[in-house]
Amino acid sequence: MSSPAPATLASWLRTRSDEQLGALLAARPDVARPAPSDVVALASRLAVPVSVDRALDELDAATLQVLDVVLLADTDGVDAADLPAALPEVPDEVLAAAVDQLTTRALLWGDDVLHAPEPVRRAVRYPAGLGRRAVELRLTLPADLPVALAELPAEEREVLERLAGDRPVGHLPDTDGPGSSPARRLLQRGLLARIDALNVELPREIGLLLRGPRPFGPPRVRPEPPGLERDPAVVDRQAAGAAMEAIGRVGELLTLLEEEPAGLLRSGGVGVRDQKRLARTLKVPEPEAAWLLELAFAAGLLDVGGPHRDEWLPTRTFDLWREQELPDRWATLAAGWLAAVRLPSLAGQRDVAGKAVNALSPDLVRHTAPAIRRSALSALAEYPPGCGVAPDDLVALLRWRTPRRADRLAPVPDLLAEAARLGIVVGGVLSAGGRGLLATGEDGAATGMRGLLPDPVDHVLAQPDLSLVAPGPLVAELADTLAVVADVESSGGATVFRVSEGSVRRALDAGWSATDLHDFFTRASRTPVPQALDYLVDDVARQHGRLRVGAIESYVRSDDHGLLSQVLNDRRTAAAELRRLAPGVLVSGLGADEVLTVLREAGYAPAGESPGGTVLTRPPARPRAAGRRPGGSAPQAPRPLTGDELAATVREVRAGDAALAARRGEAVRQVPGVTTAGTLELLTRAVREGVPVWLGYVDAQGSGSQRVVQPVSLAGGFLQGYDERRGESRTFAVHRITSVALVEDDDLAPSS
C-alpha cells in the first residue's frame, strides 16, 4: 500500500471497500438506520456507547481476548503481526478470524496496525480481566513490587491471586475494623484500591505481575465438550413420548379449567390454592401444574376471561387446537414455548421481598427469554442429528460464545429441562421435531413429529370392573363426552376412565337419559358393554330425579281440600298466580303479603304463617334503617419521626451547607434534562483526576440539594460517587445534575 496509513477511524472507514462497509452495517445494524449522512456521521454513530456494547456482547471469548491485547498495549495501536507473540497458545487461524471479526465490526480499525477507538476502550472496563493502572486508582505501589508481594502472608496472597483471575473487583467481607480481614489489610498496605464503600479493585500492575508469562490469561479457545451420541430414531421416539405426555396433560388441564376456572389474582397470575387443586386433580406435583399453566398460556390456549375478566379460561384457540392432529398440537405448544417472554421456571421461587412468585404472574416476564432459548437450542442444532452435549457443557459453551452476556445464562439449565419435558430435547440431543422447530418454526416442528405420534382413537374398551380404557389419544368429541359420563383414573399413552355412581348422576344431571347412556356405551365401546355397567346406569337412573326441587315465594295450605279447590277455581284469585303442588297445598310465585291481599280482597279470611307453622297475628315490625354503631375509629395521629430519620435530615442540611461553602472553580450550569458537553467534560476530568466535585442535584422526587461528591466513575449517563458528608456511596443521573464545579483542594481540609 502506497498511501500512508489513515489516522482516524473516519479516515480508515473511508478506505474500506463497499463490501466491507456492507459487512459492517450488517454486523451492526443499529448504526445503519436511518442511513448515516457521511462517514463522519457513521463514525460518530459507531462511537455511541449502546451500539458499542451491543457489538461487543455478540463476540466470543477468543475474539474478546484478541481485543484485550490491543486495549492493553502500551502504545496506541498494535501491529497485527505482533499478535501471535502476545497470545502464543492461540492458533493462528483463530487469531486471524478474531481480527477479521473485530475490524469488520469497526471495534478495531487499521489495516496493519490495529487501533482501538476510544468508546471501545471505555466499554471494556476490565480488559483481560485486569484492573486499572495504579495511577488511575490513585495508588502508590511499593517500589519493588515483586519483593513486596513475596513478603505477603499466604492469606493476603490468596486474595490477590483471586483478583488476578477473571475479575479484578471484589467485595469486601462484612467484618468491621481495618485489619480484620486479608482484604482490609491489603487496603492498608496500599496494594488494593477502594472503589466504593463495598468494593475493591486490584491495580493492573499487580495483576500482570501475578499472571507472569500469560498476561492475557489462559488462551480462551472454544471449549470442546465431550459429545453425546445416541440413535436418532430412539431420540425421536422418546421425544414423541414426552410430546404425548405434554399434549395430554395440557388438554386435561384446560378441560379442568373449563369446568372450574382458576381465579385471577389482583397481582396477576394464578393463586396457590387453584394451583394446588389442579395439581391434585391431575395427580402431578405443584411445580408441574405451574409449568403446564405457563405452557398453555404461552401457546395461547389459556387466557384471562369470564364475565368480569377475572378468571383463567381456555381460549377459543383451544377448541381448534384439540381438533388438530397430534403433531400440529405439539407444534403449537413448542412454538409457543420457544417464543414466550416468560420464564416458567421462576414460578414458585421467592422474589427479592421473599414472596413466592405465582404461576402466570407478570413477574415472570423476561424479555430476553426467547433469545436465550433460541441461542441455547441453536448451539445444540449445530451438532448432527443424534449428537449433542450435556446441559452443563452446553452452558460452558454458551458462556464462551457470549461471555459478556454470561449473566443471562442462569436460566439455561431450566430452559433445557423444559425443552426435555416438551420433547424438543432428549438427554442433551435435539429431536427431529426440535430441529424442525428451530429451522422453520411451527410447520417444521409438526413435520418433525409426524409419524411418531399416534392418530387419535374413536373408541374405548369397556371392562367388567366399570372402567373404560381409551387405548390412545381420543378424538375431541369422544373426549368431551367421556369427561361428562366418567372420571379419569389414569392418563398417559392411554386414558383410563371409571364410570361410577357419581359420574352417571352427573351425566343425568347434564340432561342425558338412561337410554342415551346405554346407546353411548354401546356405540363407543369396542368390547361388549358389561352387564354391570348397564345395571349401574339403570340403578342410578331409577333413583335420579325422585326428589324435585323448585323455587316458590309463598304457599297456601289448608286441611279443607274443598276450600282450596274453591280458591283455585275462583276467578278473583287469578292475580295470586296459584297452582296446586300437592293435595292441601297451593303455591305461588308471588310474595306472601301479595297473596294475602288478593285472598282478603276476594273475601277469604287467610292468616299468615311463620316458618314454624304458627299463625302470625302481629303486624310485621315497622321498617327501620340499620343505624351506625356508636364510637367509630378515632383519626390516626401522625407517626413520630424516628431517631434515624432525624439524623438523616440533619446530615442532609449540613451537607448542603458545606457544599455551598466550598470554594469552587467556575461552575457549569445547565438546564435540567439537557446534558451539556461542559458538564460531562468537567465530570470526566474529576473522575480521571480523582478530585471532588460540587454538585447541584435534583432527585427523583424533585427536591434540590447541593453536595460535594468524590466521583468514582462516569458511565452510561450515571455518575457514581461517594458523598462524604452524607457518608454514602450513590449514583447520580447526569441529566438531574443542575450545576457542577471542581472543588479546590484546600476547601476539604477544614471539616466540621
Add this chain to the structure above:
Amino acid sequence: MSDGPLIVQSDKTLLLEVDHPLARDCRAAIAPFAELERSPEHVHTYRVTPLALWNARAAGHDAEQVVDALVRYSRYPVPHALLVDVADTMDRFGRLTLANDPLHGLVLTTSDRAVLEEVIRSKRVAPMLGARIDQDTVVVHPSERGRLKQALLKVGWPAEDLAGYVDGQAHPIELDQAGWHLRDYQQEAVDGFWAGGSGVVVLPCGAGKTLVGAAAMAEAKATTLILVTNTVAGRQWKRELIARTSLTEEEIGEYSGERKEIRPVTIATYQVITTRRKGEYRHLDLFDAQDWGLIVYDEVHLLPAPIFRLTADLQSRRRLGLTATLVREDGREDDVFSLIGPKRYDAPWRDIEAQGYIAPAECIEVRVALDDEERMTYAVAEPEERYRIAATASSKLPVIRRVLERHPDEQKLVIGAYLDQLDELGRALDAPVIQGSTTNREREKLFDAFRAGEVKTLVVSKVANFSIDLPEAAVAVQVSGTFGSRQEEAQRLGRVLRPKADGRQAHFYTVVSRDTLDAEYAAHRQRFLAEQGYAYTIVDAADLAGPGEVGGPDWVDEPAD
C-alpha cells in the same frame, strides 16, 4: 410406530391388552418389575412401584432389562423422563449391602460413598450404626439388622442383605411324594425362595401354599417355626405335613391358646404370640426356644404389627412368607419387603386357574327388593345401623333358600357376619352353624361331616374366612360381610376355589338388598372380583325363580324374562 400390547401411563401404571398376540410374552417380560393390580377381561393393569422395581433388582433383573421391556412392548413412545426415573429408582437398590465381615461381624458396606454419607447423617438411621471401619464400611450391631433395613427402605436406599443365615438345628425332613407330586409352579416358587434366601411367595388361595411351605422345609432340613392365623389353620398345616412329608405326629408341636408344645417343627398362632399380660409379650421365648433354621409366615398380608417388631430380631434366620396378595389394607407392604424379604415368586390367579389347579368360579349377585316395612325401617335407621338392617333383611331368606335349591347335590356354604342372622338361617335351612364360640372340637367334627358329605350345607361366620380347608364346597352364598373389604373377598372366594374332584364349576353367590348400603358395598365387591378377572353377573331375585331354571346347577344362561 410399533403395535405393541402395552401402554405406559404417566402414573407408571402399565395397561396390557390381553387379546394381543404378544400379550403372553409381554406379561412374562413385565411381571418381574410390575405388580398386577387389576386383571379384568380385556385390559390388565400393572403398576410399577419403587418396591416392585427393587423386588426385580433383588431377583437379579437390571434397569436395562426393565427399560428394554417397556420400550419393546409399548404401543406408544415412552417418555424419556419415565425411563430415567425407573433406572434411577432401580439404581438405588444395592448401593448399600449388609454383609458379614470376618473381623467386625455384621457391616454395612457401600459401592457409593456419597450414599453412605447420606444415610449416616440421616437421623433415622444413624442410631443403628456403630463404628466406621473405613470410608465404605460401617459396623452394624447384629440386633439392628432388621430395623436398619426398615429404616434404609424408608429413606429410599434399600439395602441388599447378603449377610447370610444361620443353618439352625438340623432336622431331617423329606417330601413324601407318593401318589402326588409337586406342581411346576410350586417347585418354581420353592426354587425362587431358596435361591433368594428369604422372601415372599405369592400364590392364590387354593393353589397349595402349604405344600410350598412343606417343600421349603424339606429344602432347609432344619427345625422350623410356622406362624399361622388361627388354631384351625394350624391343625390343617399339621395334617398336611404329616400326609406329605416324612414328619410324624410326634415331631410337630402346636403352640396355641390350648397347648404349648415345642417340637422340632412348631406351629404357633399369631394370636398366642401377640398375647400380652401386664403390657408384656408372654410368649416371646418361643423364638429362642429352638435354634430355628426356617420361619414360615402363613398369610403374610395379615401379619400383625407386633410380629413385625419381633421379626426384626430374627433377620439371621431364613424367612418364608406365604400369601395370596401383597396388598395390605394397612399399607405396610414396605415392612414385608424389608423384614421378611422381597417377593420371590408370583403367579397370576387366572394362569393357575387355566392350568386347572383351582376351580373356575362364577360370581353371581342376587338382588333382593326389600318389602315396604323393611324399607321404612331402613329409611329411619341410624346411619351406623343401616348396613346391618339391610344385610340381615328377612326378605333375603326365601332367596337364599332358592339359591341353595338350585344346587341340591353340591356342598354349600352360607357365609354371614351377624350372629342373629346366622342362627336364623341355621334354623330356617336346618343346617349347623359354626361361629366364633363354637369349640374347636365341635368345628372339627362338623368339618369332617361336611367333608364326608353327611352335611350338605354349613352356615359359617367370618371364622371361615381364614385357612380352613373345605375341599368340596362348590357353592358359597354370602349374605352379609364386613363392608366389602377386598381381603375378605379374596378369602371367601378362596373357599370355593379348591379344585373339585370332577372339575365342576364353582358358584359364588352374594345376596344383596337392592337400593341400600348393602348394594353399595356389593359394588366394591363387584369391582374387586371383576378386577380379579371373574365373570360377574347381576340377577334380580325375581328372575332367579324363572320357570325351567330352578334346580339347574349349570345355570349360566340369560335369566328368563
